[in-house]
Amino acid sequence: MRAVAGCRMNIAAILNGLLVSVVAALLWKYTQLSDHAASLEEELHLTQQSQELSQARIDYHAALLALQEHGTRMVCTGKMHTDRVCRFDYLCYCSEAEEFVFFHGNSSVMLPNIGQRRFQPALLDLSSVEDHNTQYFNFLELPAAALKYMPKPVFVPDVALILNRFNPDNLMHVFHDDLLPIFYTMRQYSDLDDEARLIFMEGWGEGPHFDLYRLLSSKQPLLKEQLRNFGKLMCFTKSYVGLSKMTTWYQYGFVQPQGPKANILISGNEIRQFASHLMEKLNITTKEQNEGTSPEEKDQYIVVFSRSQTRLILNEAELILALAQEFQMRVVTVSMEDQTYPSIVRVISGASMLVSMHGAQLVTSLFLPRGAAVVELFPYAVSPEQYTPYKTLATLPGMDLQYVAWRNTMEENSVAHPDRPWDQGGIAHLDKDEQERILASREVPRHLCCRNPEWLFRIYQDTRLDIPSLLDVLRESLKTRPNLKKTRPASTVHPGRVREPQCQTSVQATNEAKLTVSWQIPWNLKYLKVREVKYEVWIQEQGENTYMPYILPHQNYTFSENIKPFTTYLVWVRCIFNKNLLGPFTDVLMCRT
Numbered sequence: 175m176r177a178v179a180g181c182r183m184n185i186a187a188i189l190n191g192l193l194v195s196v197v198a199a200l201l202w203k204y205t206q207l208s209d210h211a212a213s214l215e216e217e218l219h220l221t222q223q224s225q226e227l228s229q230a231r232i233d234y235h236a237a238l239l240a241l242q243e244h245g246t247r248m249v250c251t252g253k254m255h256t257d258r259v260c261r262f263d264y265l266c267y268c269s270e271a272e273e274f275v276f277f278h279g280n281s282s283v284m285l286p287n288i289g290q291r292r293f294q295p296a297l298l299d300l301s302s303v304e305d306h307n308t309q310y311f312n313f314l315e316l317p318a319a320a321l322k323y324m325p326k327p328v329f330v331p332d333v334a335l336i337l338n339r340f341n342p343d344n345l346m347h348v349f350h351d352d353l354l355p356i357f358y359t360m361r362q363y364s365d366l367d368d369e370a371r372l373i374f375m376e377g378w379g380e381g382p383h384f385d386l387y388r389l390l391s392s393k394q395p396l397l398k399e400q401l402r403n404f405g406k407l408m409c410f411t412k413s414y415v416g417l418s419k420m421t422t423w424y425q426y427g428f429v430q431p432q433g434p435k436a437n438i439l440i441s442g443n444e445i446r447q448f449a450s451h452l453m454e455k456l457n458i459t460t461k462e463q464n465e466g467t468s469p470e471e472k473d474q475y476i477v478v479f480s481r482s483q484t485r486l487i488l489n490e491a492e493l494i495l496a497l498a499q500e501f502q503m504r505v506v507t508v509s510m511e512d513q514t515y516p517s518i519v520r521v522i523s524g525a526s527m528l529v530s531m532h533g534a535q536l537v538t539s540l541f542l543p544r545g546a547a548v549v550e551l552f553p554y555a556v557s558p559e560q561y562t563p564y565k566t567l568a569t570l571p572g573m574d575l576q577y578v579a580w581r582n583t584m585e586e587n588s589v590a591h592p593d594r595p596w597d598q599g600g601i602a603h604l605d606k607d608e609q610e611r612i613l614a615s616r617e618v619p620r621h622l623c624c625r626n627p628e629w630l631f632r633i634y635q636d637t638r639l640d641i642p643s644l645l646d647v648l649r650e651s652l653k654t655r656p657n658l659k660k661t662r663p664a665s666t667v668h669p670g671r672v673r674e675p676q677c678q679t680s681v682q683a684t685n686e687a688k689l690t691v692s693w694q695i696p697w698n699l700k701y702l703k704v705r706e707v708k709y710e711v712w713i714q715e716q717g718e719n720t721y722m723p724y725i726l727p728h729q730n731y732t733f734s735e736n737i738k739p740f741t742t743y744l745v746w747v748r749c750i751f752n753k754n755l756l757g758p759f760t761d762v763l764m765c766r767t
């Protein structure tokens with residue numbers, strides 16, 4: 175078992191602690207807290223924030239009393255550790271032990287109260303990646319009485335969101351695993367507002383994309399290593415732990431080869447709302463928002479997002495020329511090495527087409543305007559069907575992007591790097607046989623994340639694009655010339671239930687009967703302009719297990735074919751807008767001829 179080093183009690187400390195804490199309690203009122211907060215913020219180089227923390231000064235003594243008396247309270251959502259987010263009052267963190275602490279007091283609540291199942295395997299996932307064993311969250315428990323013998327807690331007055339970033343070095347991971355889940359977890363809990371404090375517990379440094387995380391809240395996010403600066407024991411007055419996974423669309427292949435998530439719950443609308451929020455924070459206005467200038471009149475352009483270090487396009491100049499000629503558009507190049515986020519996002523948010531090698535930079539296609547095209551280029555022996563994070567994003571309903579994949583099929587146009595380190599695709603460390611097998615292989619077989627050497631070898635190849643074959647694919651796949659004319663999103667309003675469904679029957683002869691079904695329009699239809707309204711009727715003879723479906727244009731219909739006398743039919747009706755927006759079925763009608 176792991177000892178709770180700094181927060182462990184021993185007798186000497188208790189005796190010492192008793193005396194010291196009485197004195198300390200007297201001194202530790204408002205002044206100390208704000209002094210401490212100010213010095214902490216200096217350490218963090220946060221001149222602006224130091225003001226906030228001292229302004230948000232809480233009554234230290236009252237907070238301490240509340241913690242000692244009431245203890246920690248936890249109420250969570252979610253049935254399983256994989257879909258759980260917990261809200262805490264007075265969750266504490268012991269920086270020396272690197273453990274969260276739940277203090278049992280008179281008003282403590284722990285919902286779900288699942289005993290040791292909390293460790294099987296964890297209370298919850300601290301990152302948005304499902305059930306990853308390096309991302310589990312749990313806490314230690316102590317009686318609130320133990321506080322008397324522990325270092326004086328420092329209280330964090332901000333409402334905190336505590337989480338793990340999954341891979342803050344990689345832009346796809348930053349957006350997919352962190353920014354979107356944080357953004358929508360904050361929308362789920364209204365006290366996680368613009369003043370919320372993000373706390374990143376994965377233990378990494380800021381990383382190259384920290385500025386993006388800063389856009390989510392007006393307060394500086396805190397890293398695990400910075401929590402030490404708050405003292406040995408810090409207590410979050412109010413906090414949420416964990417992230418909603420509702421927004422993620424991709425699984426990275428930890429238990430099965432990578433691919434779209436089985437049950438995607440996000441649509442383009444939510445992605446675009448998120449993108450607009452970031453753009454607002456970056457002071458970027460889009461053409462769509464600029465009234466009066468219709469995009470097709472304005473200068474349209476193509477963006478080539480280039481990588482300058484690995485997975486290069488070796489004939490980028492040729493590509494740019496070919497694109498400009500083919501589409502009669504300006505072509506601009508961006509790269510993470512040469513541009514800042516604001517300028518990258520500004521350029522992409524006005525582009526008609528984004529062309530790039532497969533790679534994390536393609537997640538920026540979420541800033542493309544509706545109607546634009548995403549063109550993803552794959553190195554030799556890498557199947558576009560097996561690696562689809564950006565395809566899945568671009569084809570989410572309501573993203574309204576066109577997606578095209580091109581792959582290099584000519585080995586001679588590929589430059590591999592067998593002598594690089596393994597994580598950049600080197601294979602020199604492998605057996606000769608294995609190296610030869612990889613070199614001879616024409617396609618990377620399906621594999622799990624993350625260290626498959628054949629995959630790394632192939633994905634880090636540089637590529638000389640075969641321009642004619644790329645243009646062929648573009649001409650074939652781009653149904654319409656990429657254009658931003660259709661900038662208005664398609665309606666996603668679903669029909670309501672049809673009303674007052676009724677049936678009337680009559681028997682014509684011993685072998686002939688009629689069944690008339692009628693209904694009223696759904697209630698919401700009278701407020702909508704819908705291009706095409708149709709109705710679907712299902713008819714099932716009682717006792718049979720098949721049914722006959724009919725699509726009908728009007729609000730009633732008389733069925734006579736296949737309708738038998740003296741028979742009971744079960745009938746359901748629903749409304750359909752524009753061919754694919756289905757409403758709910760009515761309750762079943764029992765119709766006896």
Ligand code: UDP
Nearest residue numbers: 343344345346481482483484510533534535
């Ligand atoms: N990256 C970059 N330029 C390069 C190579 C990588 O900006 O030449 C960025 C890339 O966009 C990602 C990170 O560095 O954010 C890690 O790149 P890697 O190739 O490891 O991951 P991938 O792009 O395949 O997801």
